[in-house]
Amino acid sequence: MNSASCAAKISTQPFSLNPTSPASHDRPLVSPKPASLFLGSTRKLRLSSSSKLNLHRRSGTVVAVSDVVKQKKSKSTHSLLITKEEGLELYEDMILGRAFEDMCAQMYYRGKMFGFVHLYNGQEAVSTGFIKLLKQQDSVVSTYRDHVHALSKGVPARAVMSELFGKTTGCCRGQGGSMHMFSREHNLLGGFAFIGEGIPVATGAAFTSKYKREVLKEADCDHVTLAFFGDGTCNNGQFFECLNMAALWKLPIVFVVENNLWAIGMSHLRATSDPQIYKKGPAFGMPGIHVDGMDVLKVREVAKEAIGRARRGEGPTLVECETYRFRGHSLADPDELRDPAEKAHYAARDPITALKKYLIENSLASEADLKAIDKKIDEVVEDAVEFADESPVPSQSQLLENVFADPKGFGIGPDGRYRCEDPKFTEGTAHV
Amino acid sequence: MLGIVRQKMLEQSLKKIPPAVSVLRSYSSAAKQMTIRDALNSALDEEMSADSKVFLMGEEVGEYQGAYKITKGLLDKYGPERVLDTPITEAGFTGVAVGAAYYGVKPVVEFMTFNFSMQAIDHIINSAAKTNYMSSGQISVPIVFRGPNGAAAGVGAQHSQCYAAWYASCPGLKVLAPYSSEDARGLLKAAIRDPDPVVFLENELLYGESFPVSDEVLDSSFCLPIGKAKIERKGKDVTIAAYSKMVGYALKAAETLEKDGIDAEVINLRSIRPLDRSMINASVRKTSRLVTVEEAFPQHGVGAEICVSIVEESFAYLDAPVERIAGADVPMPYAANLERMAVPQVEDIVRAAKRTCYRSVS
Numbered sequence: 001m002n003s004a005s006c007a008a009k010i011s012t013q014p015f016s017l018n019p020t021s022p023a024s025h026d027r028p029l030v031s032p033k034p035a036s037l038f039l040g041s042t043r044k045l046r047l048s049s050s051s052k053l054n055l056h057r058r059s060g061t062v063v064a065v066s067d068v069v070k071q072k073k074s075k076s077t078h079s080l081l082i083t084k085e086e087g088l089e090l091y092e093d094m095i096l097g098r099a100f101e102d103m104c105a106q107m108y109y110r111g112k113m114f115g116f117v118h119l120y121n122g123q124e125a126v127s128t129g130f131i132k133l134l135k136q137q138d139s140v141v142s143t144y145r146d147h148v149h150a151l152s153k154g155v156p157a158r159a160v161m162s163e164l165f166g167k168t169t170g171c172c173r174g175q176g177g178s179m180h181m182f183s184r185e186h187n188l189l190g191g192f193a194f195i196g197e198g199i200p201v202a203t204g205a206a207f208t209s210k211y212k213r214e215v216l217k218e219a220d221c222d223h224v225t226l227a228f229f230g231d232g233t234c235n236n237g238q239f240f241e242c243l244n245m246a247a248l249w250k251l252p253i254v255f256v257v258e259n260n261l262w263a264i265g266m267s268h269l270r271a272t273s274d275p276q277i278y279k280k281g282p283a284f285g286m287p288g289i290h291v292d293g294m295d296v297l298k299v300r301e302v303a304k305e306a307i308g309r310a311r312r313g314e315g316p317t318l319v320e321c322e323t324y325r326f327r328g329h330s331l332a333d334p335d336e337l338r339d340p341a342e343k344a345h346y347a348a349r350d351p352i353t354a355l356k357k358y359l360i361e362n363s364l365a366s367e368a369d370l371k372a373i374d375k376k377i378d379e380v381v382e383d384a385v386e387f388a389d390e391s392p393v394p395s396q397s398q399l400l401e402n403v404f405a406d407p408k409g410f411g412i413g414p415d416g417r418y419r420c421e422d423p424k425f426t427e428g429t430a431h432v
Numbered sequence: 433m434l435g436i437v438r439q440k441m442l443e444q445s446l447k448k449i450p451p452a453v454s455v456l457r458s459y460s461s462a463a464k465q466m467t468i469r470d471a472l473n474s475a476l477d478e479e480m481s482a483d484s485k486v487f488l489m490g491e492e493v494g495e496y497q498g499a500y501k502i503t504k505g506l507l508d509k510y511g512p513e514r515v516l517d518t519p520i521t522e523a524g525f526t527g528v529a530v531g532a533a534y535y536g537v538k539p540v541v542e543f544m545t546f547n548f549s550m551q552a553i554d555h556i557i558n559s560a561a562k563t564n565y566m567s568s569g570q571i572s573v574p575i576v577f578r579g580p581n582g583a584a585a586g587v588g589a590q591h592s593q594c595y596a597a598w599y600a601s602c603p604g605l606k607v608l609a610p611y612s613s614e615d616a617r618g619l620l621k622a623a624i625r626d627p628d629p630v631v632f633l634e635n636e637l638l639y640g641e642s643f644p645v646s647d648e649v650l651d652s653s654f655c656l657p658i659g660k661a662k663i664e665r666k667g668k669d670v671t672i673a674a675y676s677k678m679v680g681y682a683l684k685a686a687e688t689l690e691k692d693g694i695d696a697e698v699i700n701l702r703s704i705r706p707l708d709r710s711m712i713n714a715s716v717r718k719t720s721r722l723v724t725v726e727e728a729f730p731q732h733g734v735g736a737e738i739c740v741s742i743v744e745e746s747f748a749y750l751d752a753p754v755e756r757i758a759g760a761d762v763p764m765p766y767a768a769n770l771e772r773m774a775v776p777q778v779e780d781i782v783r784a785a786k787r788t789c790y791r792s793v794s
Contacts, residue, residue, distance in 0.1 A: 114768060115586025166586075166767030177588040177766030193590040194548065195520045235519035263520060265496030271519040337495060393769045403762050 080362055081297045087355070087364045088373065090296055093132060094124040094352050095377045097148035100157060101327075103381050104147065104164060108331045112389070113164050116193075117178045120148040122294075122326035125351035126258050127152045129299025130226055133307055139187040139225040141202035144179035145258075145325075146191045149228060154186045161384040167391035174394045175402070187223075195229070195263075196236035199255070202227030203242040206253035206316075224310040225253045232263030234277045243284040243318065252310035254303070255281075257320040258293065264329040265337045281318030293321030294349040297358065324349075464650070465642040471613035472502050472634070475620040476540065478652045480510055483538065486624055487514040489529050490542030490579075499544045500580060500639055526552035526577075530559040533575040533629075540624060543579035546595045546633065560629040561604030576623045578632035581609070582676060582727050583775055585637070589763035594728035596675065599631045600705040601732070606658055607705040609633045611679040612643040615702055618656030626658060633704075635677045661708035663715070667697035670785045671715040673738055674725040675701040678776065682725055685781035694789055704734055709741045716742055720751040721788035725781055730758035755784035 082090070101119040108117050120127065123145075131140060131152035142149040150160050155171055163170025164178055171183050181191040189205060192198040206225040213221045233239055234257060246253050257277050261268045269275055281288025287309075291302045299321060306317040324346035328335030359365040413419045466474075480486045492499045494507040494517040507515040518525040522543065529539040543549045549556060560573045582594040600607045606628055610616040616634070623630035648654060664679060665686050674682040679700045686696040697715055701708065716722050722742055724735035735756040742754060760774040783793040 115584075115588060115766065116591070166769075168767075172766075174767035174770070175589075175765045177586070179588055180590070180766075193588065194551065232520040235524075236521050237523055264499070265492055266517055266519070270517065394765070394767050396773065399760060399765065399770050399773055400762055 080364070081301065082364070084364045087359050088369065090128050090132060090300070091352070091355055091359065091365070091370060092373050092377065093128040093152055094296065094355065095374060096151055096157065096380065097124040097127060098352060099377050099381045100147060100151060100160070100384075103161075103385060105327070105331060107164070107385065113178070114166075115177060116144065116330050116332070117164070118145040118330045119327050120145055120325070122346065122350070123258055123260060123323045124148060125296035125299050125355075126228075126256065126293045126321045126323055129296045130228075130254070130256060130303045130307075133300065133303050134224065134226070137187060137223050139189050139202070139205045139223065140228070141189045141198040141205065141225065142181075142191060142228045143195070143198055143230065143233075144191070144193050145230075146179070146181050146188075150181045150183065150186075150188055150191075153183070153188045155181065155183045155188060157380055157384040158387045159183075161381075161388040162391050165388040165391070166393065167388055168394040168398065169387070169391040173398065175398070196233045196238040199227050199229060199233070199238050199242045202253060202255075203246050203251060206246065206251035206310075207249065209252050210249070222311045222313075223252065224307050225251075226256055226307075227253060228256050228258055230263060231257065231259040231261060231268040231277065232266065232271065233257075234280065235271055240280075240284075243280065243286065243316075246316040247285040250313065250315035252313065253316045254306045254310055255316060255318045257318070258323055259320055260323050260325045261342075262325070262329070262338060264333065267337075276320075278318060278320040286316045286318055288318045288320070290320045290322065293323030294346065294351050294354065296351050296355050463644045463646050466613040466617075466645045466650075467640055467642045468610075468613055468616050468634070469500070469502055469639045471616040471645070472620055473504060473506075475617045475624075476503065476506060477509070479621055479624045480506065480514065482652070483624075484514075485536065486538045486540065487516065488540050488542065489516045489518055489525055491518055491520060491544050493517060493542050498542075500636060502634075502639070503542070522548050522551035523555065526555040527559065529575060530555050530573060533560070533573045534563070534571050536574075538574045538576075538624060540576045540578060543577065545584075545591055545636070546579050546581040547591050547593055549577065549579070549595065556599070556605070556629070556631070557602055561602050563604075564628065565604055572627045573629050574627045576620075576626075576630045576632055578620070578623075578634060580636035580639075581633035582635055583637075583759070583764060583771070586766065586768060586771065587764075588766045592764035594633075594726070594759070595631075596633055596704045596726070597728055597733045597737075599633075600707075600734065600737075602705075604629065605705060606630045606703070607633065608658065608703055609675040610702065611638070611664075611676055611700050613645050614643065614649045615656065615662075615700070617645075617649055618654055619658070619702065622655045622658050625655065630658075633676065638677055638680075641680075656702070659703045659706040659708060661702050661711045662700045663697060663711070664700045665696065665698040667695040667719065669695045669697075669719055670721040670723060670788050671697045671699060671712070671719045672723045672725060672781065672785065673699045673701060673712055673715075675704060675734065676727070678725040678727055681776065681778050682781055684778045685785065688778065688782050689785055692786070692791070694785060694791070696785055701734075707734075707737065707741070709745070712738060713742065713746045716746050717749045720749055721785075722750070723755040723757060723781065723784045723788060725757045725776060727759050727775055730756065730761055733758055752788040752790065755788055757781055757784050 097120060101121050104113060104117055104119060107113045127148045131149065140149055140153050147160055151157060159171040160181065163172055163174060163176060163181065166174045168174055171181060176182060176191060179191055179193045181188060189201060190198060202225050209221055209223040212218045259268065259277060263271065278288035278290040289302055292298050302319055306319055309315065309317055326347060356370060360367065488503060488506065493503040494512060494515045497504040503515065526541055529541045532539055556577060560575055564572050583592040596607060596609055599605050606626065608619045608623060608630060610619045620632060623632050665683060672682045682698045686698050689696050697719055699712060699715060724738045726734050735758055739754040739756060742750065757776045757780050759776065762774060764774055765771055786793045
């Protein structure tokens with residue numbers, strides 16, 4: 001693989017628009033563990049990590065394989081990255097995500113929402129940066145932290161809120177819930193509660209896209225799949241199995257790691273032998289890219305390239321987005337283990353504030369434009385809550401529906417008789 | 433074994449008092465109250481201090497003090513070598529634990545819920561349950577798999593399944609389902625000391641509930657026998673057999689039935705594999721009617737197995753068909769009203785008991 005030669009070329013860091021301080025490139029990310037504690041003492045890691053490593057724990061080293069990327073980068077460093085329309089679209093999407101999640105927290109504490117609710121506050125740049133580049137037919141597969149992925153993909157806020165309230169007007173008619181958002185129309189394939197479960201599903205969706213093009217001869221089928229998952233998932237076997245298959249078969253998929261450093265209360269550094277997740281890509285023969293996930297413009301640039309690669313048939317990419325969740329793992333998590341200094345550090349890098357600053361400084365939008373968007377989104381979210389409130393709960397008959405697509409089973413035809421008794425059943429082709 | 437003798441003495445002393453739950457509770461003002469959470473925590477604590485080969489492994493068991501706070505304080509007491517926070521790799525860490533058990537240490541593996549054990553089920557069944565048989569007795573696997581099982585509140589289809597029937601169908605595994613704090617303490621201690629793989633099915637909604645415990649339960653040698661059920665309430669008209677949370681529902685149903693003149697006998701199964709067939713059959717021979725209650729999916733479930741056991745051994749004694757109360761035959765829905773309909777409620781048990789007594793159910 002050409003990753004070794006690429007390492008030499010990367011000193012120019014084509015993907016970091018604001019390079020981190022040079023000193024952090026060489027700093028080891030994990031303090032050497034004392035020999036006697038074989039899975040790592042919490043206290044030892046905390047002492048060294050909390051003061052220094054958590055805040056500068058990323059090296060800026062980026063592994064990029066495609067030459068096309070580097071050419072593009074050198075052209076665009078001096079011009080603006082987005083147009084006004086694009087900027088406002090990104091801003092609106094991130095504000096929608098934030099306002100929606102804040103409203104979810106309110107509704108949960110008022111008892112309208114129940115069970116497990118996992119909020120996405122702080123990570124909006126990743127969802128907006130990637131999903132806004134997709135077409136309707138492209139697929140997104142997510143985890144239990146999927147409300148904002150659903151919204152970015154185009155599922156109406158009303159449908160998502162109703163689903164969370166457990167009403168029959170929700171996107172899954174109240175049968176899925178917070179963690180299982182599905183939408184055929186918007187190609188949102190879930191919503192999976194189990195860590196790592198969505199990755200093979202996403203790989204399968206990408207496989208279908210290639211299969212349609214090559215076997216079923218739908219020549220213009222270039223659908224791309226995005227798989228979102230977290231840092232904890234990168235230690236799961238299914239992740240590695242899918243990196244292998246996606247690279248082996250050159251599937252049109254982008255593996256997006258939302259590395260927010262914490263899996264409930266387990267720090268990424270305590271759980272992972274080599275915490276630099278993007279390095280795992282080249283091990284399987286695909287580029288691994290690290291990007292600042294708190295900056296939507298950087299994410300968008302990386303995403304354009306990765307999605308472009310997939311669409312052109314050049315294969316998968318692993319993108320690690322350094323991001324952070326402002327709230328606890330779920331609304332039931334007291335969030336006591338995270339260092340307040342770390343939280344404050346990332347709160348200062350709020351992606352929405354950063355985009356707002358960029359738009360205003362580059363005269364792409366005025367304060368008034370942005371305020372108008374804020375107001376519009378507030379209305380959308382309130383309307384969603386009202387709609388969900390007024391929607392009916394599922395009817396009793398809905399309990400038994402949709403267990404099977406065909407409850408009678410294929411062997412029984414629409415007239416209730418066995419298909420195999422029809423004399424035409426075995427004539428010629430298998431069409432019935 | 434001492435536990436049974438003490439239990440019988442306790443039962444005899446309680447026989448003088450009418451066996452209604454409310455009276456038991458007021459008797460217990462002399463005895464201590466203990467939550468299931470504390471019962472499990474104290475059982476783990478005592479077993480770990482008694483035997484240094486016992487160690488805990490699972491997600492969030494250490495620094496987070498346990499996803500449901502069952503392992504609170506154990507990291508501080510026993511250190512990170514014996515209380516291991518694992519990455520999110522059920523298949524991986526379960527396999528590692530089974531391998532360790534082959535060499536004689538005693539892991540207690542926590543699954544955050546038993547739904548996640550499906551990612552590790554290959555190791556539970558193939559590496560753990562079948563090994564003693566395949567090695568013809570050379571390698572035993574003294575491992576415990578524990579965690580919450582069954583439905584919680586509003587957590588959706590992938591977090592609500594009950595796995596009692598799945599694991600209980602596999603020879604080589606012992607499957608336990610405690611109800612009260614006494615069960616939790618006694619059965620967990622017995623499970624950790626047992627030389628075979630044990631699947632210990634707790635219930636998340638019961639963790640905060642308190643039950644009275646006597647002094648012998650608090651003794652650090654207290655153990656309950658694996659494979660023995662308990663009669664929670666003596667009666668003569670109908671037998672209601674249940675496990676885990678449904679025992680509480682069955683007891684409430686028994687109170688309601690008493691007002692209608694039906695004296696129900698409630699059996700707390702405690703052990704799903706091996707099932708205490710002799711106690712259930714003895715009870716049914718006395719009452720002639722049986723209602724089984726479980727929260728799980730109905731097909732191929734625990735209730736079906738109990739019914740067959742009665743048909744095989746006590747068919748002539750039955751005065752009415754066996755009634756099976758189970759969860760709805762659908763993946764657990766999310767909406768609150770649908771979820772209520774998908775899980776058995778006390779009224780369902782009352783109606784079933786009345787049906788077996790050929791009383792009108794209105």
